[in-house]
Amino acid sequence: MSYALLAIGAAALLLTLNARYPVRHTAVLAPSFFLAWGAIELAPHLLVAEVAAIAGTALAGGLDGWPGWTGLALGIAGTAGTVASIIASRRTVVTLRDSGAPLDLDPEGAPRYPFWHLVVPPACLIPRRGVRVRRNVVFHEEGRLRLKADVFQPAREGGGLRPGLLEIHGGGWVIGSRREQGLPLLNHMVLQGWVGFNVDYRLSPKATWPEHLLDLKRFIRWYREHAAEYGADPGCLYVTGGSAGGHLTAMVALTANLPEFQPGFEDVDTSVKGAVPFYGVYDFVGTEACAVPKPMIRLLERMVLKKSAEKDPDAFAKASPMHYLRADAPPFFVIHGSHDSLVPVEGARAFAERLRDASESPVVYAEMKGGQHAFDVFPSYRTARVIEGVERYLTGLHREYGRKAGDAPPAVPDEVADSLG
Template identity: 35%
Template sequence: MPYGYLTSTVLLALGTLAALVSVPRRYPVVGTLGFVAGLVVNELPFLAMFWLAASTALAFVEGDIAGAGAWAAVGVAGLTAAGLVVVARQSLSAPGVVRAALAEAFGDVPADAVRAIPWASILLRPLWVHRRDVARTRNVPYGDAGRRNRLDVYRSRARSAAGPAPVVVYLHGGGYFSGSKSREGRLMLYRLAARGWVGVSATYRLRPRATFADHLADVERVLAWVREHIAEHGGDPDRVVLAGSSAGAHLASIAALTPRPATERRPLAAVCLYGYYGYYYGMGPAELPVSSPLGYAADVAPPVFVAHGDRDPLVPVEAARELVAHLRAASPNPVVYAELPGAQHAFDLYHSVRHEAVVDGVEAFVARVLASVTAGPAVSRRPG
């Protein structure tokens, strides 16, 4: 019995099953294990296919496929391969979904708004997001809470003659009890920095020591730091886009909808990836500060880009749909909503077809917002 081949095949089979059938949160242990296994396969199905094919071929070459147990493992490999084809086809649908979402919101979108799939990066360096043309300044303090009040600044190494650059401020996920400024969202930050933006990725205080008011206060401190210091890094404090993943998307959406004094420039737009948009732990609609974007008026909302997987086991897709409906009911600005087939939580950890398509969409979205600001009038939603 080829136990090594059997073990690798079973692990790939379980990961593929988890990618196809997500386990609900009410089963915490199984759900967490399934989420981790499914996430890797879901975002890297082509590497999983290669591993499965290579291990099967090696087992045959070495003469290990002899006996009922070995052939059963081959049968499991065959079923896993069929499942991986389904997973891969779902990921390959992401560019079209993102392009259609942009077209629905803006009416007309350039054909190259979503680029050709960068297969070399996806297949050869799925974990590598760094770029030589982008400099990263780490651990800049913006408050007095130690390492939980630190931010990183991303900017192009090439000096621009075009004046101060637009700024994207990114907030990490982690359910408000974990997370890092160096985990999700880095592909987007590096890409936008290479295109002439200045990126800011910040940590913030976490529960149980911090309250929701503390989280919001840290976001406001980050924005205050941007207003006071981003010019030192080549950024424009009057052109700021808020972005975040999961809990960070929750914070970004609230900060984008929060009323501000007339002397303080509102964020140009918000980018929300697989976010939770309900009320904070144990809080309700009557408690202050209001802890859900659904509790804020949407009639002054900036343009918003929302992406969510329809198979997210941690934050069901209905959360994103509810936020989008809330915004579209009153906002005068475009709301881009890309519901990604087969996607689960934290799809922005790897170079993957799906993640690259979402970053393409974000890049096209913020470019459209900036063009509108440069032209003068506010961005308006496509009629109908």
Template identity: 40%
Template sequence: MIWWIIAIIYAALGFNLVRSRSRKLQRVPWLTFGWALLTSELAPQLLALLLLAVVAGWLGSASSAALLLLALAALPLLWAIYHSRQVPERVEQSLRQGLGANYQAQLSTADNQPLSPLPSWLRVVNPVGFAEPGVEVLRNIAYAPHGTRTQLDIYRPTQRPPSGCPVLLQIHGGAWMFGSKNEQGLPLMNYLASQGWICFAINYRLAPSQPFPTQIEDCKKALQWIRREGSQYGANPEFVAVSGGSAGGHLAALMAMTGDSELFSDGSGDTSIQAMVPFYGLYDLVPRGEQPNDELVIGLLNQRLFHQSPEQNPQLWESACPINYLQQPLPPAMVIHGQIDSLVPVNTAVKFVTQLSAASSNPVVYLELPATEHSFDVPNSWRSQVVVRGVHRFLEWARSRHYGELLNDDSATDKPDTADNTASDNPASESA
């Protein structure tokens, strides 16, 4: 009996992973998402356990039918592992398409080595181990006077240059209603800190007790604090990139796309962003009849985030949509989304990237990952290990471009005016 139970559980996990996500929903599919995330990102570990079960069942009393079902249950796991092995090629292809075939010429030798398709086996054994050598974490530093919800953590290298480290601001997800700086973006922040970056993971006040725009206002207060105080922690806030997943991806995009304006800001400091990397974010919160789950979205956001319907306050809903700020100066972007995302359909990212690419004068990289669920980067899986290295490449490229443009601007400013010099050096002009 036990072998049938194990076989049915594995078969259910596999079916949940590979079934279609394009269907109308009556409620948020938390279980679908949770089990698919577990299956896709921990497929090697689950496959190893399954093989042990097959061997134990074969040596024990399992029937041939139960053993056959156990063996077939391995197919979705092998499918997930196969797609994980394709991630290095997919990441490199996306970077070349977005930044140009020769983008690696702007990276250091260490940054442009081939992305390995093989994972760190230590991470496979312990996918929730995130610590990197040479990285330290400072916790629970207040950036605003609202208790634990306006605190941040700092991930930084133990050895920092006198000029300071480039900055990543990380915003956690959780449907704007839950989540913490301690839970998300950990593979990315630890890896970047090991490569000389300093990362600030922030909390922000949550809905429903604090409706929108409190969340984005807190994010901008955190950025202003970083620009005021960051240097004493080893930051060089001349270059600040922003990232986040899910609701954090939405806030990261909204922050970057309104950065040069005073929207959602008290005007007390610079809130410009030099690069953005939103993961599986929602970029258009207004239901426009294009998605099968518009009613679900309206109900969730109306009750939890806005406390008003789109008809009652259309301006508030529209103001929350990053896709409405395409006329602003836009930084380089790397947008990342999974093809089988259960919570935020991948076509929302495709629509956003299409419009962003058409509007922006800066490059847009779009990384769409097959067989990938929402929040795929929470564990240190095969996939997340490669993706964070791709994000590092993008950020180093964006930083190189940023300082190159500053250097060109300084050169243009310092260049003498040819017409004025000609006039002052011409005796005829003096006699005139």
């Protein structure tokens, strides 16, 4: 048992070191990311497992020899690192407040993210009480192509038209689905009187850029025509998404009404009122300070753009949000994790800084200390606080929009308010 304790202790310490110093070498990038992802965002669950494994093995005779005592020392160091990850996560509220966003995270009557989702992560996949989901709504049909969305609404209709939120899933432009991402945020937003639209778009290698973006523009065209049928305001749409969805979120927001990205419906208004990209890629031809990792460039060359970055840099520039910075850009709330090993945080910092210089709208940047890529997929404490922060930001942004338009912001429906009690 002493060698078993040594192995457990060494594993705990390695998990901590990998979480704190993620390896970005191509050969081990994927396993390093997945191990760090779980170790950081499920740190409380990992801590319970580590303590139980170390204590159980020690009580079963693991301390009978020097390997066991060595394993115990390594295990204590590893669990200390896990505790540090939990502390960093608990400071998320401070990070959000320091970002400069007009966030009131504890307004009277605003719902908090449910604690039981943090304890039992799969619970976030279930629609919350007061939320109705209409699945498989077709928003574009062309030949054999049928693009679908899931619509998240308050359980009962009425109360006037509400703002809409478009959720764009990630997955490196090649995998992913509306069924598995953005669910905690959409559920939470509906409880504050919003209507959410979780959409699919064509994926590579079958799709070639910019078909991914064109599909999202087609959704906006559909939204303008059909939003009212689902209780949403056709003239009021916000957009969010993570990773590849963060890249597409920025592209949707910054390429509004550009004819090349809406062939056949050039006269449709494809603008949005605000954008919240999570851990996105913003510049495919970045400098050394914020260079795109080589594995991602290879993915883009072989499966997404299907062009050479060296031979056709203009194509990669035109697929980059950084290429479309504009004075009339909508407000942005850019969110990234400081320990992101797939998409380095330097790119998000540079994008937010340059967008501030170009845009007349506010640009807010929040860097999650200790956060990994795709941190919000797990309903962790960090995810809960970020979701609450995004909701307060978007609600405040929409209230400002309502004041400018001369309309009052939508109220939380009575049945939703009752369900929160």
